[in-house]
Amino acid sequence: MTDTLTCANLSKSYGGVVAVRDVGFTIAPGEAYGLLGPNGAGKTTTISMLVGLLKPDTGTVVVGGADLSADPMAAKAKIGYVPQEIALYPDLTGRENLRFFCRLFGLPRKAVRARVEEVLDLVGLADRADAKLDTYSGGMKRRINIGAALLHRPELLILDEPTVGVDPQSRKSILDGLERxxxxxxxxxxxxxYMEEVERVCDRIAIVDHGSIVAEGTRHELVALVGGADRIELTLDGDVDTALAKLRGLGGVTEAVRTAAGSVRLIAEGGRYLLPSVISTVDGIAAVTAVEVVEPDLEATFLHLTGNTLRD
Amino acid sequence: MRPHPVLALVAANLRRHSRDRVGLFFIVVMPFVSIIFVGMALGGGAAAARLPVGVVAQESDPVAAAVLAELRAHPDLEIKTVGGEEELRAGVRGGALAAGVVIPPGSTRFELVMTQSSGSGMAARSAVDASVGRVAGVIEATRAATSAGASPAHAAELVRRAQAASADVEVVGSDTASATPRGFAYTAPANLLLFTFINSMAVAAALVESRRIGMLPRAFTAPVRRGAVLFGEALSRFLVAAAQAVLIMVVSSLLFGVSWGEPFGVAAVVGVFALVATGAAILMGSLVRSSAQPSAIGPPLGIVLGMLGGCLWPAEAAGPTLDTIGHLFPHAWGMDALLTLSRPGTGLGDVLLEVAVLGLMAAVLLSLSLVLFSRRTRTL
Known part of the structure; x- marks a missing residue:
């Protein structure tokens, strides 16, 4: 089956600063692909190139068989883009906003009315269709923001942080709709x-950092990248250096590092089963005042791959 | 049938403007409030109403009698005899009189009373100067004949003959500047330019809002050419500016009897001025960051340019320096053109220079603003 999106070797620099370096991936029909990365990792620049707002320095984007650089109108007609902002006219009603996008995407005049009603039903806003957007709640705005991208029945839907600032009910409604x-x-x-959203919705995930894809795969494949090992966070009171040296020699522990004055992190297979041995190893050297066992998840993988350093 | 994206943008923008009640007040109500009140202050009438000029004089004095006769004969003046100087000054100050003339008995030095900022006072001064000039010519000619040895009676006879001979002279052309129109005939074109520009700047707020909320970048992701989106935004602003101008022209014609002049000429001037206002609006929409800024910056800027361009008071009241500075900006050229066209017998051919200058300003502003606007909306 032909992939809906194929992008390859995408790169973009601004005045010598590389924003995106050699990014490429594919998305098949009926597949959800997640793009995860810290702020400034290059996600927005990548999306800008995929939707045709930015011209890449190198690389190609093909959507539904249409090359974005060779035939941008055909490629763009296959993309529905949901920006992070509520990019709709706040002083128009929901229905008027949807009609505007129907016209912008060139839907035949006769089809507009029916399609607007369909999308209003789809996003659950038929009863508020004639209210101005600035009277909508945050969740309603998010849903109509997505609805505006669905009007022309795109083959590829690109969503940039579509659930920011919404209540749990609206989030569930949005995620249920996306899954459908x-x-x-x-x-x-x-x-x-939101890692849990990406884990729930996406079949495959790419982790982006410093403009490049640093890991890609299913959730299980990504978690396996950090060895599937548990993380044990210990807080010790006593001779921490001696305790750390002893713990490094403990069977099953693959990594032991000091993270703060009295804090130690261990990476270990089957960490919860190893816990009694850990405590007995440091017995008499330092007292264990706190312990936490963290099983591997996407967030742990993400932090492992992108680091703990704060990003702007 | 597939709707054109430009029309979609224009329809959405016009619908948004139609729901902005404050904006509508400034487009539909405010210009006419200004036209009425400033028009009344500048002499009320729409066309060539006669200017009331007060005179303090003793008609028994021959010179005073001659000057009064000339003033009464002037088609633009309505002479009112006033009891004393105090009453005359009060009349001028209060606006009941466009100007006043005090003619002391036995003197050839007259005192003209007027307010510096009054357009009707300026117009009255021109008419009074012309009348007084004619009497002074007669007195000077009589004095010269007497100095040459003629008796007073002979001198008077010679001057009468000279005046009679001057009536035989055929004037084949003249280049005298007409007086600035008064009343609504002045304030209607002035407020057309003023409010077309100010309201264009104010509607730039919607443009900033579209940019700020990401509406325009989102529109660029649709299968629409970038130029079509930019053209749609520019056309929306142009239509608002043109609608403002047409509204003022129609209402001022119907309610105040303002005669705008030859339609092609007026359409050309108003069209290019609306383009200038459109360019300024898009430039504003590209440069500022907050949608509150155009409303805060636009009106003061528009008023200053209006002051320099003669939209708040007649250009002759401002003096040559301000007039020169004013012609660096569009309002002065627009006023020159619209006032020229309001005179009978003029047309597009008489305002080609003004139309060309305004066209050049519009081209520069539109090019610059669209390039900036395109850059500002390039990324998500």
Missing amino acids: LVADGMALLYTSH
């Missing part, structure tokens, strides 16, 4: 800072 779209065969490119 994917089940119906739409390809999805999803970026979010």
